[in-house]
Each structure stands twice: as structure tokens, then as C-alpha cells.
Amino acid sequence: MGILDTSPRVRAAALVAPPFLYALALLAFPLIAIIVISFWTQSGLALNRVFTLENYREIFSSPIYVWGNANRWGVLPLSLFVSATVTLVTVVLAYPIAYFVSFVVAPERKALWLFLITIPFWTSYLIRVFLWKVILGFNGVVNTGLQSLGVIEEPLSVLLYNLNSVIITLSHAYAVFAILPIYVALEKIDRSLLEASQDLGESRFSTFLRVTLPLSVPGIVGAVLIVFIPTIGDYVTPELMLGSGGRLMSNVIQTQFLQLNNWPLGAALSIITMLAVGIVSLVFILLNRRWLRGRA
Amino acid sequence: MTYSPSAAPLIQLRDVHKHYGDYHALRGIDLEIKKGEFFSLLGPSGCGKTTLLRTIAGFEAPSSGSLTIDGRDMAGVAANHRPTNMVFQSYAIFPHLSVAENVGFGLRRDPRSKAEKARAVAESLEMVGLGGYGARAAHALSGGQRQRVALARALILKPKVLLLDEPLSALDKKMRETMQVELIKLQRNVGITFILVTHDQEEALIMSDRIAVMFEGNIAQMADPETMYRRPNSRRVAEFIGKMNLLPATAAMERNRIVVDVAGLGRGAIEPDQAPSGVQPGATTVGIRPETLSILFPGETTDRRLAAGTVDEVVYFGDMTYYDVRIPGVEQPLTISMKNLIGRPVLDVGAVTQVVWDERSLVVLSR
């Protein structure tokens, strides 16, 4: 029987090994590679493998990436700003839904509601983004619809090719990611705590503020992170929604790799992005640690 | 409590130790269990009783020491090849199978025909009082029914030993009492050796032929229920099983007899069996069960020994009343249980009374 009859620890280790080795080979190793290459430089079609901080120097000295100038922001702060805004909008819009499903919907219908909420998330992302472009476009659904109803005469130009459209699209795309963690946190709240609070003289609203909301903070933190982190890496939405005008961090990285063919600079940009996301996330977690303490 | 075991032990453990890293779960267990015995492992949680049971079942390998079942060394024998079957604490009824499929689970390699196996399953279900339940979905059963299915499933394989891991702890009080009686009857009928793990001393006393009380990986005492109750060999066992009043005392040998001078009560001579862990002259501790003491109610007389005291606390149980009586010169009040017989009043706190005692109910607890 070999491995099957050994101790549970050995069996657990043997079972973890295949996925772990896979992740090591296709995640850890590539991440190391990206770090290494970010310290090299591109010379023509070949790579110059001499260790240098040149890429980082360029990132921090050029106005494009970090610092920006009087007229426009740097790409990194702009990207962080967009992601933060998307996160805020998404989480604020999502919270009442999570609350609704957890507290208002009858238990036997919760699964149905969750299913309804999840369906749009599983339909082609690319097509969903593209649809928003069609909806919000100059000759798009909203404009032509409003025009044919006679509400407006000229198409609204605020809808597409600015950050509003990016924020709307991303809020739509990541809605489920925000709803589920909050829902899970709300479900975990012992309902007798709410009764206890009301028994102690709090109104329903102040019970929400003093009991429900603080207890759901772990879910909110989870939702914030799970929306914030991937939105930084999204480049389809900015690409389709912003046209050629504005570019976010992920577009810049993509351009370095697929068009300008400067991989070391692209790698360095990727690392700077990851670091920025990591730092912002950590600061956020630290700010909320009082609410997270003692909870899983 | 009668059973007629054959002479040779069915299960034999010799100096069994079990380590989990730094944790020493079993510390040298020596144990012999006879064929047909209803044996209980009793102790608080974390005492190693479940580890011991799982070692016998083959789910844990001893770090050192030996285990034989029916004369066969079990080292290297996996659980599926041991002549033991287990009723799990959670019952582990497979939820995707019907009741009959659960009960017949272990018959897969049995060479008998399908019809014969089906008959065996039906008989087994009949035996646990679930005749006709075979087609039910397992997850639709109540707690008591699940336990019966678990029993039928284990017993159908005619094991030499049935291991029961806290099988009654998930049931409510009424159901637990019913199942206790049924388990005893079942064990008498099938004649299989039962080993029961429990933390409930009452359950162990009711059901077992013999009990091993365990603390911290050791067997503290092994005896039949009556001896265990009346002659515990240490203060710890005495306090774990039932309620025991502990009083300081001084022991002395006088003309080949052991005489103890019990604080607050007085002197009395005792038999050697009243000191199961031996006795040395000098300071010691004496135990007295609450029901072996009594209160002398107004109008009653006795020729037994008396001690004066004051009622400190009264707890009324319906059929019984528990009194805490303070005796001058003794720090701890004595707990006394009295049956509420006709004409007996319930005393009030503060009442002055006489406590009746008898040296024959003393047990010297030198450890």
C-alpha cells in the first residue's frame, strides 16, 4: 500500500506536493524570473544581462509613470486612484445587496439569489466590457435610446472615453467579488447578538451601526482587497473604454511586452505595480486590524 | 453484574505508549480484557481513553509496547484487517447510502450470495430494532436511529471486539437512558466483547462489567463498578466517580487492627479492604459517600455513631434532598443525601442536627 498507510501527516504532505510543485514551477519560478529580468536591460532584440537599476531609474525619473506633471497624473497614481474609486463604488453598492440576501431573504431562497447574482459574473468578461462600450458609446444604447425617446437631443459625451466609463464597467465586472465576502461575514453573525443589542435599548439602525457593521468588517476588508488587487491588473477595460487618450498601468505594461518589446522595463513596471498594490493593501489591513483581531 | 468470561484474555496490552510529538498521550498502559466482557474506559477529556480505543482499532500505532487480540500480535495489522469494529462518536453513517447499504457496507468482500447478504442485513437491522428500515435514506434518520444503524453495521461483521467511542454523548437524556439499557441487552445477547469509551461515570457504572479510570495517559484504577465506587484507590478516582466527602484523619495500628481518627467524627476500626491503596500510621485522608451518612430526624433513634452539626445548605431533588452539614472542627461541610421518605421533613438552613455515621463506610485514601 506504500504511501497510503503512512501517517496522516505524510499523506497530507504527499497530497499537497503535486499542486504545490505545480505552483512553484509556474508561479514562484516565473515571479523570480520577472524580478531578475527587471534588473537587466533591453539592447535591440537581445537582453543585456548586466545587473542594473536602469529600469527603475527610468520609472522614477520619467514624469510618465510615477510623478506626473502639472497637466496630468503619473500612470501609477492614476491607476491606484481608479482602482480605489472602483473599489469604493463597488463595495458601497454591494454591501446593501449582501445585507439584503443575508438578513431579508428567506433562508430557502438565499441560494437562488446568490445564483442570480453570480450568473452575470460567469459570462464572457470580454463581451461584458465590450457591451458597456456599446451601451455607453457616443452612438450607443443609452444615447440612441434617450434620443429616440426625445429625452436628449445631442448625445451625451460624458459617458465614454473617460474614467467614468472605466469605473462603471469595472464596478459591474467585480460586483460579485464584493458581494460574496461581505455576505459570508454577515451570515456568520450570530443573530442573537442583534436581539441582545435591541434588548439593551438600541434601535434597529444603531444596532446596525454598533453591532452588524463592525462584525462585518472582515468581509468588507476581504471585498476591498479582492476588488482592488485585480482591477489594477485589468487592461481590457481601460483599453476599450478610454480609447487612445488615457492609459493605465496595465496598459503600459502590456505595451512594453507586446508592442515596444522592452521586457525588462515591462518587468520593472510590473514589480512596481505589485509593490504599490501590496503596500496599499497592507496599509488598509493595518488600518482595520482592530476589527480583524481575533477573527478568522 | 454477572458474566462468565473464559480464562484467557482476548485483548492484551503490554506497556503501550503513544507520543504525538512532545505530547505523551499514553504512558505505559497494561490491560487485559476478557472475552465477553463489557469493559469501559472512563476519564475526563484528554486523558487518553479515545487514543487507547483507536489504538486497539488500528487507527493509531503505539509508539512502543505490544497489543494482541485473540493471541495475535496486532503490530502492522491495519484497521481493515483487525477483528474489531467501531461505533464512532459521530456514528459516521454514510449519507449517500441507504440504511441497508450502510449496514451491508462491510460485506462487499463476503463470498455469500446477494440474497444471503440481504438476509444478514435484515437480521442485523432486526437485532437493533430497525426491522423494515433498510430502504430509508441514511441522512433522514434521527440520532437514536443513526446509532442503531452504526451498531448493526459493526455487528454484522461478527467482530471479536466492538469498540464504542462515546456512542451516547450525542443523544438527549431520555434517549441515552433507553440506549444504555438496550446496549447492555444487546451485549448479553451477542456475547461479543464491548469496549466503551465514556466520560460519563454514571454510564460506566450502569453498563460495565469492569471499568478502567484513566488520567493523563495512565490507568488510575481498574475494577468492577461496585469496587470502583466503594473502594476507590485514590482521592482523584473517588472524586471523579460520584460524590465523595474527604476528611483529614490520623491512622494507627492497634492490636493488629487499623484505627482511624476522623476529624469531626471520631475514632473507628476498619477492615484492610477499606484501605485499597494501603495505609501508613500518621496523617491521611478518609472518604465517605453522602448516602452512607444520614441525618437523625426528630423522633428517630439510632445505636450508630453520631456527630453534631448545623445545616449549611439544602438542595431539594424531589426523591432526595442533599444537605451540607457543618461539623465543628472540620473545614469542609459534609454532604449527606437523604431519601425523602414519608414523614421526613426537609430541614431548613441553620437547623441543628445529628449526623449518623458508621466506620464500615469509611475508605482510607492515602493517595
Place this chain on the structure above:
Amino acid sequence: MKKGWGLRAYAVIYLAFLYAPILLLPLFAFNDAAIIAFPLSGFSTRWFEQLWTTQALHDALQNSLIIATVTAVLATTLGVCAARAGTLANFPGKSGALGFIMLPLVLPEIVIAVALLIVVRQVFDLELSNLTVIAAHTVICIPFSIAILNGAFQNLDPSFEEAAMDLGETRWGAFRLVILPLVFPGIVSSLLICFIISLDDFVIAQFLTGANPTMPVYIYGLTRFVDALPLIMALGTILVTISITLLVIAEYFRRRGVARAGLKDSGGFL
């Protein structure tokens, strides 16, 4: 007035927001006009007919289906290992190892794509192909697979395996006869979800795809051509229909799993 009516109204509006794009898809897919705008001009299936005769699309679809199938099987197999290990005894570094496997959940997808591109092209100097896409898709699917399977494995009474072995089965027999049937619905869910993720992924595919584009890469190419818009609508309609069908099947299996284990349905995949 019913309790929570305000929230209920908000929920309905929110659902409308979530579904708006998807509901527009069939509207314009069957519209007989080359531009996507109101008013609608009439019913037509010509965009679907055009899809039917576009060879490049068929190739892309076939490619995507192959990649998604292999990814689903690979990721679910590895996911079963990890989820099963999660329910077994701890060993030093276990939670670290499992956490690392889940890392892609919190890594921007573009970073994974870029990192793998570097390894494949610079370190090993390999050609990009369907294999590179499969390898990368498996990395991002494993965490989802584990999340789904964790639910299935953690619902298991740890005594089930021991009970089966106590009744004479080997460890493999216990897995086959007890564990596998109980987690089977979870496995089906995992396969379907991984299949959908792979089928849907654009970012990684764009970086790592070889000479033959996958479906999303092909669609992305189409978005540059204004006259291809109705085609995308038609294609989207088909893809959404497939996704929803698969989802309903996955949900059916998940619920059956819950019912089979005799548990209360707490809902949701994640």
C-alpha cells in the same frame, strides 16, 4: 408593508444593472442592422449565419474548447489533492503551501501572464502554443477549484474514511466507495467552473497564445472592426447561453451534493 421593502427595491435595481448588458446581447444579435443603436430595425438571423460560415472562428472555438477541457481536468485533479490535504493532519508549512497555491487569487492577472511569458520565451526559449495557455490557465484555475472542493471535502465527517476502513475497506477502497461519491458533485462543479474560466480568459491568452488564437483573443481582434459589432453580439449570445447552461448544471450538481450529504444549503460556489 413588508419588511425590507427598500432593500428589496434596491436589490431589484441592482440585478437590473448586473443583467443589463447580457439582456442587450440577444436584442442586437437578432437585429437586422450593422450598427448597435436604437431603434431596432427588424428580426434577422444573418449574423448567426455569418458566424456559421467563418472558418477562423471555428478554429478559435475548437482551440478554446481543447484548452478549457484540458485545463479543467488538470486544475481539478490538482485541486482535489490540495482540498483533500486540507482536511488531513497538519504538517509544518502546510498552510503556507496551501496559501501559496491560492496566491493567484490576489495577484493581478497581467503579472501572472507577464511572468509566465518571460519564463517561456526568455528562460526556456520555447514557442508559445496551446500548451503554454493550458499551463497558465491551470495556475489561475487551481485556487477556484480548491475553493469549490474545500466546501465539498470539509462537509465530510472525518470519521467516514476510518469507518469504511474499520468495516474492511483499504484506504483506496474507502476513498472510492465513500469519499469520492460524496465529493463527486463538487468535482463536477469544479470541472465546469474551471472550464468556464479558461474559456473566458483573455489576458493570459493574449500573452501566451501561439499561432492559433483562442476564442476571446479572436473576439478582441474583431472589436477593432466596426462592421463586426453585430457578429460579436451574436457570438456573445451563444457564449452566454453556453455559460449559463453550464452554470445551471454546475449548480444542480452542487445542490445535489448538499442534499446527498444531508446538509442545509448555504448557497454559492465561492
